[in-house]
Amino acid sequence: MRPLAVELNRIIERENPHVAAMLSDLGRRLYFPKGILAQSAEAKQKATRYDATIGIAWENRKPMFLPAVMQYFNGLSAAEAVTYAPATGQPQLRRMWREKLLRHNPALEGKSFSTPIVTSGVTHALSLTADLFVQRGDLVLLPDKFWENYELLFGVRYQARLVAFPLFRPGGGFNVDGLRQSLESHAEAGKIILILNFPNNPTGYSLTADEAEETAVVIQQAAEKGRNLLVISDDAYFGLFYHPAAFQQSLFAKLAGTHERLLAVKVDGPTKEEFVWGFRTGMLTFGAKASSSDKALYDALEMKVSGAIRSAISNCSQPAQSVLAKALAEQQIDQQRAEKKRILQQRAEKVWEVLRRPEFADLWEPYPFNAGYFMCLKLKGIDAEAFRKHLLDEHGVGVIADGPHDIRVAFSAVDVENIEELYCILATAARELRAAAASG
Amino acid sequence: MRPLAVELNRIIERENPHVAAMLSDLGRRLYFPKGILAQSAEAKQKATRYDATIGIAWENRKPMFLPAVMQYFNGLSAAEAVTYAPATGQPQLRRMWREKLLRHNPALEGKSFSTPIVTSGVTHALSLTADLFVQRGDLVLLPDKFWENYELLFGVRYQARLVAFPLFRPGGGFNVDGLRQSLESHAEAGKIILILNFPNNPTGYSLTADEAEETAVVIQQAAEKGRNLLVISDDAYFGLFYHPAAFQQSLFAKLAGTHERLLAVKVDGPTKEEFVWGFRTGMLTFGAKASSSDKALYDALEMKVSGAIRSAISNCSQPAQSVLAKALAEQQIDQQRAEKKRILQQRAEKVWEVLRRPEFADLWEPYPFNAGYFMCLKLKGIDAEAFRKHLLDEHGVGVIADGPHDIRVAFSAVDVENIEELYCILATAARELRAAAASG
The missing domain is CATH 3.40.640.10 (Type I PLP-dependent aspartate aminotransferase-like (Major domain))
Structure with a gap:
């Protein structure tokens, strides 16, 4: 030690x-360690003439940078863009x-x-x-x-x-x-x-x-x-x-x-x-x-x-x-963030509305959700991985299979006007798999 | 396992x-794991209609972003700036x-x-x-x-x-x-x-x-x-x-x-x-x-x-x-990098030149160097940590003390026109410490 x-x-x-x-x-x-970094920190305060402690390259009292790199930043100094953070x-x-x-x-x-x-x-x-x-x-x-x-x-x-x-x-x-x-x-x-x-x-x-x-x-x-x-x-x-x-x-x-x-x-x-x-x-x-x-x-x-x-x-x-x-530090960021949240919230509300449809009741049971990016459905008598593959191959729709019965749907990735169609496709796919199982 | x-x-x-x-x-x-990421990768290929696998937020087929953040980038799409890399x-x-x-x-x-x-x-x-x-x-x-x-x-x-x-x-x-x-x-x-x-x-x-x-x-x-x-x-x-x-x-x-x-x-x-x-x-x-x-x-x-x-x-x-x-991918980057290397090389060559001075011979022995950001001096009969502190407090110059005798000098951080003065200050500081030790 x-x-x-x-x-x-x-x-x-x-x-x-x-x-x-x-x-x-x-x-x-x-x-x-009280080594290079501690000595460098001390020099940052006291080395008013030359600071030869630092492990980056400086030029004319500024960090070196390649213009080919810096051109992709806007309003950031080279120090803000390329030096080490503590x-x-x-x-x-x-x-x-x-x-x-x-x-x-x-x-x-x-x-x-x-x-x-x-x-x-x-x-x-x-x-x-x-x-x-x-x-x-x-x-x-x-x-x-x-x-x-x-x-x-x-x-x-x-x-x-x-x-x-x-x-x-x-x-x-x-x-x-x-x-x-x-x-x-x-x-x-x-x-x-x-x-x-x-x-x-x-x-x-x-x-x-x-x-x-x-x-x-x-x-x-x-x-x-x-x-x-x-x-x-x-x-x-x-x-x-x-x-x-x-x-x-x-x-x-x-x-x-x-x-x-x-x-x-x-x-x-x-x-x-x-x-x-x-x-x-x-x-x-x-x-x-x-x-x-x-x-x-x-x-x-x-x-x-x-x-x-x-x-x-x-x-x-x-x-x-x-x-x-x-x-x-900018004023507008709170409003911008609130706007994105509002968009996501509208999607969540649309999902709640769509899920109330009685014709979905025999296909799945939604888990409670009120936040975040995702919601999950517990499929009734349908294998989640088979469902995921069928959905992807036959309908061009991607969801995550999570365990034997659950699928995860990222409504964070689907615009509100498409939510209803998305769940209708999920229902169609579920019925197709059921029918195939019944006739198979 | x-x-x-x-x-x-x-x-x-x-x-x-x-x-x-x-x-x-x-x-x-x-x-x-062949879990979320593998399923997401598969969906990226096949989910032509809706991809509800991904763990980020999308809007109109683009990643969501806050303008307060994106304004600091130039020539990068939101996908290039804010999404996950593999x-x-x-x-x-x-x-x-x-x-x-x-x-x-x-x-x-x-x-x-x-x-x-x-x-x-x-x-x-x-x-x-x-x-x-x-x-x-x-x-x-x-x-x-x-x-x-x-x-x-x-x-x-x-x-x-x-x-x-x-x-x-x-x-x-x-x-x-x-x-x-x-x-x-x-x-x-x-x-x-x-x-x-x-x-x-x-x-x-x-x-x-x-x-x-x-x-x-x-x-x-x-x-x-x-x-x-x-x-x-x-x-x-x-x-x-x-x-x-x-x-x-x-x-x-x-x-x-x-x-x-x-x-x-x-x-x-x-x-x-x-x-x-x-x-x-x-x-x-x-x-x-x-x-x-x-x-x-x-x-x-x-x-x-x-x-x-x-x-x-x-x-x-x-x-x-x-x-x-x-x-x-840009043509100019090789030339820009070469230019920075040339600047660093001039400093290294200046250090070699300055170190040849006979009056430094009794103060330190430089370790061989031909590359990189740093060079080291082995001080003769002077404690490296005492030297570092004296240099910092009395001369406003920062170097790294590395072990009992060695100091590391980052010439990567000192412009070529200041190299000579830097080593003269190091020599002055070394002599001051010697004199203090002799009279102490």
């Missing part, structure tokens, strides 16, 4: 022994994201949470969390409808034990009792990692305000009973709530800093919220309770995350961060 | 059992990079090497290689002047055992004998991971043509003696060769596909070669010998790398790849 890692572990242990106990072996080993991201963008979290999550007011760390997309925020906290064999609890990459990430890469509970209770709505039972039935686990992804991929379901409150209480009760909990709110689709009954905030806002044994983690980011998927800009935020200084605890965790970033990808896209920092 | 991983392992084992034997536990577990990168950019490798490394002609995989920077290419091949306790051999992040990456994250041999032989020049002895003295290791970084960070040294040939022979002899070797050519600074004696190609070009027991890995990328550090676009290329099909072996390795990318960051920056694919 390197001395800098020992020092960080000591701070975390002092500020919150439960958080320290949840660190993985890698999490315990991580630190941020390992944890541009300070200004991080501050703006923190303010955005407060603005969109009034329940965060007065709660303790860290300044978001910039990551290379939401997946990266998840894998950084796993670097610090997921040890081989650890229990990861999650609802049974989840993004397939969780398995590759938590299961295959980090070798956690994924245990799913049913997302929906029998009558529909989030299965708070299932979560409670699941937490209770793993009382032996020293730590439980819980992943809650709302708006949910694949179902498009998001918690109601009551469910969010009940869920927070269940989690806090588990902490009170002595369970160490890492609760990851995967808020990739945050903001895209279409039904007034959906809780318009993150569950993180109810959890952050509420119990010593509870480390709340929020992963989110501009990738989906600002419609810039390929930018690879995500955010990672912690909410915890410290014994003497929240800042000391968050700083120590941030140093470990910096080390995790540096040891795998060094740093994240600078031009993406520069564009986002500028765009988020 | 998932069935898809078993299948990939079977192919690798069939095509090259030595490469299979070098896989780490994680490397063996990795695969690329996990392994844009096919066109990958092909262009392969052609660039052939153009700049004539020794690659007729040799077997894979199509480069796009990574999120050179560090990411290194950590992906480690994901596949570095197991806890593995031996990583490297010259004793190396980029500090190797320790955090290979040592702390992957828990390899780093063993260094002296970079320079006593009279100067690359220590080929040291490499040979080092390989021989670890004959017991089932596999050896060797990292060779030329142009070198921190020293700015690059192999001469003779040294490159001797090094390749030493490596091939070790393979012939039954050692399984993973040889990583870290070519981050490729192309920046300033002295005609420096070998102008990558060592990878001499190693790729030359022996069954030798897996050559090239990590490089536009980040430094095209002066776009913050873009985070690197490249990862394999060179191996397969029993029946190089393509089958490379495809299987690529699927494992795809899984490693997806399980940690999902995919890499799309706008960076779009800009680079366009820029690399």
Whole structure:
């Protein structure tokens, strides 16, 4: 163990022994070297004459750049477009994201949470969390409808034990009792990692305000009973709530800093919220309770995350961060984002309307949805993969087969005037497969 | 072990059992899921009517975007700027990079090497290689002047055992004998991971043509003696060769596909070669010998790398790849790059000239350098950290202290007309510290 890692572990242990106990072996080993980057940071302040520390090329006090590259940017300086960003991201963008979290999550007011760390997309925020906290064999609890990459990430890469509970209770709505039972039935686990992804991929379901409150209480009760909990709110689709009954905030806002044994983690980011998927800009935020200084605890965790970033990808896209920092500072962006949300909401409302048709009732059962990009249908007596292939080959329509019975439909990708036709084609395809099975 | 991983392992084992034997536990577990992405790829071909598979938002057959964001791009479509890139990168950019490798490394002609995989920077290419091949306790051999992040990456994250041999032989020049002895003295290791970084960070040294040939022979002899070797050519600074004696190609070009027991890995990328550090676009290329099909072996390795990318960051920056694919296709870029190289070369030549001054001889010994961004001085009887601080506080000049005696100077960051003054300030500072020590 390197001395800098020992020092960080000591701070975390002092500020919150439960958080320290949840660190993985890698999490315990991580630190941020006081080498080139620290010396460079010092030189940035003091080297008023010549700064010969930096690992890029400069010319006339500006970064070198090729005009063949820079011509594709507009309103960005070479420094904003081509230089390195700090390992944890541009300070200004991080501050703006923190303010955005407060603005969109009034329940965060007065709660303790860290300044978001910039990551290379939401997946990266998840894998950084796993670097610090997921040890081989650890229990990861999650609802049974989840993004397939969780398995590759938590299961295959980090070798956690994924245990799913049913997302929906029998009558529909989030299965708070299932979560409670699941937490209770793993009382032996020293730590439980819980992943809650709302708006949910694949179902498009998001918690109601009551469910969010009940869920927070269940989690806090588990902490009170002595369970160490890492609760990851995967808020990739945050903001895209279409039904007034959906809780318009993150569950993180109810959890952050509420119990010593509870480390709340929020992963989110501009990738989906600002419609810039390929930018690879995500955010990672912690909410915890410290014994003497929240800042000391968050700083120590941030140093470990910096080390995790540096040891795998060094740093994240600078031009993406520069564009986002500028765009988020503009007045019109809120209205532009609201306009896109309105378009998506109209599609969701159209899907709700179309799905009420009685002639679809014997073909499928839609899962509840009120948010996000997707909705799912549970096909009745039709194999999902056969359905997907038939639909694609005979009707030129693509959907995702998810398990034996479910298909996922991205209404985020279909204009509102085509929604009705889309579901009519799905119904036709389902009937064709039924007829073929009956005559076959 | 998932069935898809078993299948990939079977192919690798069939095509090259030595490469299979070098896989780490994680490397063996990795695969690329045939889930959402595979179904989406199929839909992209066949869903002529509606494609409701995709995980982004579309509007009028185009990706949604916020004008507040898009205004910072020039000549890029929304699809080029904001959508997801494939996990392994844009096919066109990958092909262009392969052609660039052939153009700049004539020794690659007729040799077997894979199509480069796009990574999120050179560090990411290194950590992906480690994901596949570095197991806890593995031996990583490297010259004793190396980029500090190797320790955090290979040592702390992957828990390899780093063993260094002296970079320079006593009279100067690359220590080929040291490499040979080092390989021989670890004959017991089932596999050896060797990292060779030329142009070198921190020293700015690059192999001469003779040294490159001797090094390749030493490596091939070790393979012939039954050692399984993973040889990583870290070519981050490729192309920046300033002295005609420096070998102008990558060592990878001499190693790729030359022996069954030798897996050559090239990590490089536009980040430094095209002066776009913050873009985070690197490249990862394999060179191996397969029993029946190089393509089958490379495809299987690529699927494992795809899984490693997806399980940690999902995919890499799309706008960076779009800009680079366009820029690399332009006529002027070669001339623009050559112009930047000329500027850096003039600085290197000026440094050589200044360093010949007899009055510096008792202050430091420069390490040989002929390439890259940096050069190093070995201070005589002066502590490097004390020197760095004195220089910064008293003279406003920043350099990197690297170990007890060495300082690294980035001439990449200092204009040619200031080089002489810079070294005079270094000399003044060194004499001041000497005088203070003598009187203290």
